[in-house]
Amino acid sequence: MALTIKICGLRTPETLDVAIESGADQVGFVFFPPSPRSLGLEAARLLGARAQGRAQKVALTVDASNDAIAAIVAALKPDMLQLHGNETPERVAVVRSRFGLPVMKALPIATRADLSPIREFDKVADRLLFDARAPQDATRPGGLGKTFDWTLLAGLKTGVPYMLSGGLDAGNVAEALRITRAPGVDVSSGVERAPGEKDPDRIRAFIRAARAADAALDEKVSAKVGP
Numbered sequence: 001m002a003l004t005i006k007i008c009g010l011r012t013p014e015t016l017d018v019a020i021e022s023g024a025d026q027v028g029f030v031f032f033p034p035s036p037r038s039l040g041l042e043a044a045r046l047l048g049a050r051a052q053g054r055a056q057k058v059a060l061t062v063d064a065s066n067d068a069i070a071a072i073v074a075a076l077k078p079d080m081l082q083l084h085g086n087e088t089p090e091r092v093a094v095v096r097s098r099f100g101l102p103v104m105k106a107l108p109i110a111t112r113a114d115l116s117p118i119r120e121f122d123k124v125a126d127r128l129l130f131d132a133r134a135p136q137d138a139t140r141p142g143g144l145g146k147t148f149d150w151t152l153l154a155g156l157k158t159g160v161p162y163m164l165s166g167g168l169d170a171g172n173v174a175e176a177l178r179i180t181r182a183p184g185v186d187v188s189s190g191v192e193r194a195p196g197e198k199d200p201d202r203i204r205a206f207i208r209a210a211r212a213a214d215a216a217l218d219e220k221v222s223a224k225v226g227p
């Protein structure tokens with residue numbers, strides 16, 4: 001199956017267009033005020049209309065209330081909700097049924113023990129996202145450009161598809177895919193020139209590198225299986 005690529009934290013029409021035209025499957029919008037990528041509702045409405053029908057729109061929230069999510073859904077009209085806080089499996093199920101949208105639940109990973117919640121979340125979420133666990137004193141739980149030990153995911157089987165994130169960039173995404181064989185990748189800091197400022201060339205380079213790595217891995221598998 002083709003690799004799903006998500007470019008997250010988009011804030012301008014120009015970089016949104018670059019991400020979509022370069023082949024991003026998903027474009028992510030952050031609704032978390034402490035983040036330098038956080039969007040207001042009017043910007044979400046404009047960017048949401050611009051992306052409509054061109055790529056899947058993902059709304060990222062952190063422990064948000066139903067009212068906050070409702071306002072975001074009305075403005076952005078997302079195709080998927082990304083829950084990136086301490087939401088429980090019960091909360092994921094509530095959000096999913098209340099808003100009638102697929103939910104991607106982010107799980108913070110630092111050690112093998114961090115994989116155990118998978119079994120609860122893959123019963124209620126449509127997709128999982130593995131991100132590096134943020135340090136205790138971090139001002140946000142993600143978007144920190146921090147990697148984790150990718151070998152923890154090698155050979156991992158999950159009940160729903162997952163995405164890999166955390167410190168990915170054009171220079172390391174091939175290695176990350178070789179080790180994990182993740183069906184999807186998500187990037188924010190690695191395609192920026194400064195926090196919150198996306199770089200068109202880095203977006204293009206990331207998507208190019210991820211697609212090339214995926215194609216090379218597919219070729220390897222077909223060569224092993226044979227005609």
Ligand SMILES: O=C(O)c1ccccc1N[C@@H]1O[C@H](COP(=O)(O)O)[C@@H](O)[C@H]1O
Binds near residue numbers: 009028035144168186
């Ligand atoms: O991007 C943010 O500012 C952000 C804020 C709060 C939670 C998650 C956030 N971003 C997500 O974090 C991961 C990893 O990002 P990075 O590539 O390491 O910068 C990614 O899923 C973003 O969607």
